[in-house]
Structure formats: C-alpha cells, structure tokens
Amino acid sequence: MNIPDNLFYTKEHEWAKIEGNLATIGITEYAQSSLGDIVFVECPNIKKPCEQFEPFAVVESVKAVSDVRAPLSGKIIKTNQALKDNPELINQSPYEKGWFVVIEIKDEKEKVNLLTSSSYNDYIKELSK
Amino acid sequence: MKAELKTTPLFNEHKVLEAKLAPFSGWFLPIQYTGIIAEHNWTRRSCSLFDISYMGKFVIRSEPGKSNLEKIVTINLAKMPLGSCRYGFMLAEDGGIIDDIVVYKLKKDKWMLVGNAANAESDAAYLKRHLSKNCQFEDVSNKLGKLDLQGPFSRNVLKRIVGEDISRLKYYRFDYFSVLDEEIIISRTGYTGELGYELYLSNKNIEELWHLLLKDDRVKPAGLGARDTLRLEMGLPLYGQDINRQVSPKEAGLERFVDFSKDFLGREAIAKKNIKKRLSCFAANSRRAPRQGYKIYSQEKEIGVVTSGSFSPSLSCGIGMGYIDLENNKIGANIVLKQDDVQIEATIVNKPFYKQGSVNSHKSQVISHKLQVT
Structure with missing residues (x-):
C-alpha cells in the first residue's frame, strides 16, 4: 500500500500535503481501492470554508456514495477541475493527479490531530487484520 | 458474521x-x-x-398438470416445447411477486425452476406448500x-x-x-x-x-x-430492489410474462387490479447516479421512488429504475431525483438503456434464421 512519507492522514483515509499556510487534500490509496471505480466527484466552490473532520466533498463509485472529510479547517482556494471529466484520476493517481482541493489553513495547531505516514500505516494494518 | x-x-x-x-x-x-x-x-x-x-434451483419430477406446477407459475407450461426455458413469476394470492424465475422443461415429467438466491428458502417452502403431495420435489441449489x-x-x-x-x-x-x-x-x-x-x-x-x-x-x-x-x-429488474412481494408484474411492466389464458395463483387479483404506478427507466443528465431510495420529483411534486441506480459504464451517465405515478409517467418527461442535498436532473426513457447488446445482434439473428430453414 502506497503511503507517502511527506503527507498527513486521517482515520477516514484522507491525506493533506502541508506547504506553508496551504494544504492540498485528497483521498488515500486505501480509500480509492476500497471504493473501486470512481465515477463522480462533487467539490465545493472556491472561497467556501471547511472544518476539520467535517464533510466537504462527495465521491461516488459505481457502487457507493461517500463523503470526503477535511483533514484541516480552512478556506478552499483551488479545486481540481480535471476530476469533473476524469474522476478516474483518483483511482489512477490518488496522491498526485487525483487531488481534490487546495485550502488556506486556518489553524496550524490542528495538525496534531492528524496521523503521520507511519501511524497511518499501522492503522491500515490494524484494519486489514 | x-x-x-x-x-x-x-x-x-x-x-x-x-x-x-x-x-x-x-x-x-x-x-x-x-x-x-x-x-x-x-x-x-x-x-x-x-x-x-x-x-435457487429446484427439480420437480412430474407432469405440470399432475404436480400443480402449472398453477404455481405464470408461464404456460403446456405450450413449452422440450428443450425450452421461459421467464416468468410465482405470485402470491394478492398478485405480489414471490419470485421471478426461469422454468426449464427437461422432460415431459421433469422440470427445473431457477430463482433468486435471497428467495431460495422461501421459494422451496412455497413450492412444497402448493405442489401435489405425491410429486417428487428436490431442492438442488x-x-x-x-x-x-x-x-x-x-x-x-x-x-x-x-x-x-x-x-x-x-x-x-x-x-x-x-x-x-x-x-x-x-x-x-x-x-x-x-x-x-x-x-x-x-x-x-x-x-x-x-x-x-x-x-x-x-x-x-x-x-x-x-x-x-x-x-x-438492459432495464432488467432485480428481485428485492425493483420487484418484490408488494408489487405485481403489472406494476413492474412485465405482464407479457404472465399468460392470462390459463389459471395460476394470483391471477384473479392481478386481472382486476388497477395500477397506479409503474416501473420506469430514467437517465441522468450527468455522471451522477441515482441510488435506491432517492425520491422522484416532477416540478416540486413527489411522483415516485428510485429502486435501482448506478453509473452506466456504456453510456457514461447515471441511470436508474423506479416506480413513478402513472399520470406523470411519460417517456421524455424531465424529472428530478432527490435525497438530502443531492439533486439529479434526469429524463424518463425507454428500456433498454443500452441498445447495442449482442443478444439481438444481426449475427445471432442470421444464425437462428439459418437453423430455422434447415
């Protein structure tokens, strides 16, 4: 299972790449693999706020509809337009081309509530038992 | 579990x-x-x-007239040639669908019924209850x-x-x-x-x-x-979602699989039943899929409910089936499928959604024509 070192994770299988006061957000390899073929994504408009661990986007696979929760609170400043016509990018490249949004981080201290790659890796192993 | x-x-x-x-x-x-x-x-x-x-798979070793199988299914078994199979129903007295099944005529006095997994036990019980006591029944599931x-x-x-x-x-x-x-x-x-x-x-x-x-x-x-x-x-119904004990083949739009020229359990009930809703197909105007339980609206008025829905890989849009009030049930009508914050615009369409299936391809037609000639 691919779990890049430089990202932070949630127990709901989202990731955040933190660069200065900005964070890029997506769903993990484990999430895309569990969902199966993703066919639709609903992302909020830019300037909308998001709250840590609250739903901000929706992904639909052939079989299921799932909320995507924000790893950090903030304001959405950019959304991945490519997902509109090619939601399968999330399956193909969950950490690169399949990113959902970029947010302006509201409170950097919230980072302590997130998992590092090694603790997320342990968490996944526990789930798969 | x-x-x-x-x-x-x-x-x-x-x-x-x-x-x-x-x-x-x-x-x-x-x-x-x-x-x-x-x-x-x-x-x-x-x-x-x-x-x-x-x-679920069941074998009945007796002629359908003697075993009472003729009365249990909506298919006209007397008209079936050896080596044929037919799709149809077992109905309750009130016309509700017990199961949709395929019946195989293996011999004059040997028949096989194939039904849904979820109904395997209830089908067996229903068959045993209505089959003649002296006929041989086997659950071969x-x-x-x-x-x-x-x-x-x-x-x-x-x-x-x-x-x-x-x-x-x-x-x-x-x-x-x-x-x-x-x-x-x-x-x-x-x-x-x-x-x-x-x-x-x-x-x-x-x-x-x-x-x-x-x-x-x-x-x-x-x-x-x-x-x-x-x-x-293909617009084919799935038992437990699109059809169930609460609907009749009429509401499901499947009355062509019911032979009213013979007697069968539930016949009286569905013959005189006036239906108010009918199972219909609809295609979304986007990639978003309708899902089971979403409500169907026409100009703010609730007119039905979704029973099956998915993204269609062949059509690249959301598709679904559901029961819609007869008065609002027109091919080409615009509808909205709603649940919580989700709103999907869709259009009522004819089935099947996918029309290029090889089941009716020119090639298979030609082959079957040749066989009929020879």
Whole structure:
C-alpha cells in the first residue's frame, strides 16, 4: 500500500500535503481501492470554508456514495477541475493527479490531530487484520 | 458474521484471484476482480465468466398438470416445447411477486425452476406448500453449480469446449452437452444483454470447467458489481430492489410474462387490479447516479421512488429504475431525483438503456434464421 512519507492522514483515509499556510487534500490509496471505480466527484466552490473532520466533498463509485472529510479547517482556494471529466484520476493517481482541493489553513495547531505516514500505516494494518 | 455466510464451490478460486468479496443474500460472493467498469466493458466487448452457483434451483419430477406446477407459475407450461426455458413469476394470492424465475422443461415429467438466491428458502417452502403431495420435489441449489458465460465471443469460446452443436441453440433454448464426463445443461440465456449462456453442472466439476473457460484469452472473470450494471443497462429488474412481494408484474411492466389464458395463483387479483404506478427507466443528465431510495420529483411534486441506480459504464451517465405515478409517467418527461442535498436532473426513457447488446445482434439473428430453414 502506497503511503507517502511527506503527507498527513486521517482515520477516514484522507491525506493533506502541508506547504506553508496551504494544504492540498485528497483521498488515500486505501480509500480509492476500497471504493473501486470512481465515477463522480462533487467539490465545493472556491472561497467556501471547511472544518476539520467535517464533510466537504462527495465521491461516488459505481457502487457507493461517500463523503470526503477535511483533514484541516480552512478556506478552499483551488479545486481540481480535471476530476469533473476524469474522476478516474483518483483511482489512477490518488496522491498526485487525483487531488481534490487546495485550502488556506486556518489553524496550524490542528495538525496534531492528524496521523503521520507511519501511524497511518499501522492503522491500515490494524484494519486489514 | 462471515462464518455464517454461505460460499460457492469456487470460493477458493475467487480468493486466489484476489476478488473483493462481500455479503449478498446470505452468501459471501465476489463483487469484483479487477474493477466493475473494466469487467462490464469486457463483457460487452469480449466475454466474461460469472460464478452464479448461489441461485435457487429446484427439480420437480412430474407432469405440470399432475404436480400443480402449472398453477404455481405464470408461464404456460403446456405450450413449452422440450428443450425450452421461459421467464416468468410465482405470485402470491394478492398478485405480489414471490419470485421471478426461469422454468426449464427437461422432460415431459421433469422440470427445473431457477430463482433468486435471497428467495431460495422461501421459494422451496412455497413450492412444497402448493405442489401435489405425491410429486417428487428436490431442492438442488447446493449440489448443482452454475456458471454464466456472457459476451459476443461466448459462442465461439464454448464451441472449442463443447463443439459446433452450441451454434444450434436458439435464444431461451437449452440442451445437454458432454463436458468433463458429465452431461451438463447449457441454456442460451443471461442477464447482461449480450449473447450468452448459462451452464449448470455438478459441484465436483465446476472448478475444472472454470479453469478451462478462463484458459481462453477472450474470457475473464466478472463479479456481481458488473452483473448489476450490465442488467441495469438492459432495464432488467432485480428481485428485492425493483420487484418484490408488494408489487405485481403489472406494476413492474412485465405482464407479457404472465399468460392470462390459463389459471395460476394470483391471477384473479392481478386481472382486476388497477395500477397506479409503474416501473420506469430514467437517465441522468450527468455522471451522477441515482441510488435506491432517492425520491422522484416532477416540478416540486413527489411522483415516485428510485429502486435501482448506478453509473452506466456504456453510456457514461447515471441511470436508474423506479416506480413513478402513472399520470406523470411519460417517456421524455424531465424529472428530478432527490435525497438530502443531492439533486439529479434526469429524463424518463425507454428500456433498454443500452441498445447495442449482442443478444439481438444481426449475427445471432442470421444464425437462428439459418437453423430455422434447415
């Protein structure tokens, strides 16, 4: 299972790449693999706020509809337009081309509530038992 | 929980193939092997193999007049030639659907019924209750395996294994073929809209036949996920979702599978029933899929409910089925499907959604015409 070192994770299988006061957000390899073929994504408009661990986007696979929760609170400043016509990018490249949004981080201290790659890796192993 | 679920004789094969398994109707079954969309598309373009061993299967050894089977099903059994099978229903007295089934006339006095896995126990109980006491009834669900081979190449794939004779099988006909020292039943039937076959054989040979079929490069395994999107694109109902004990074949738009020229359980009730809603198909104007339970609206007025929905891999949009009030049920009408914050604009359409299926392809038509001439 691919779990890049430089990202932070949630127990709901989202990731955040933190660069200065900005964070890029997506769903993990484990999430895309569990969902199966993703066919639709609903992302909020830019300037909308998001709250840590609250739903901000929706992904639909052939079989299921799932909320995507924000790893950090903030304001959405950019959304991945490519997902509109090619939601399968999330399956193909969950950490690169399949990113959902970029947010302006509201409170950097919230980072302590997130998992590092090694603790997320342990968490996944526990789930798969 | 998993320990209580039943598994098919091919369970280990599914694990070897790293299938995603999930509970379905009391069984632990493969949902997908590589991915639903890839398996769906492969079925439409080439040929897929499905393990469908979980279906309910019953054998009745008696003539339908004597066994009372004629009165239990909506199909006119007296009119069926040997080697034919027919789709129809078992109904409750009030006309509600007990199950949708396929009946096989194996001999004049030997018939097989195939029904849904979820109904296997209730079907057996219903049959036992209504069959004559002196007829021989056997539930063969657990000893007879079933493989579905579906897709435009299925005939050519089977030719290599059972010989040229497979080409003689017309739609909704079956025959016995010698495979692995067993006489197995193969019918030209399916649930995908493609040219396809259903194979019934003993559990002991199913693993070997599974491998034999998968050796052909044109064949790949497909799971329940693709089976569901394939059937939905054809507008074929699924028991437990689109049809159930609370609706009659009339409401489901399936009265052509009910023969009113004969007597059967539930006949009186549905003959005089005035229906208020009908099962309809609709296509979304976007990639967003309707889902079971979403409400259907026409200009702010609630007019129905979604019973099945999915993304359609062939059409690249959301598609679904649901019951809609008759007065609002017009082909081409614009509707909105809603649940919480979700709003999907859609249009009522004719079935099937997917119209290029090889089940009715020119090629199979030509072959069956030739057979009728010779």
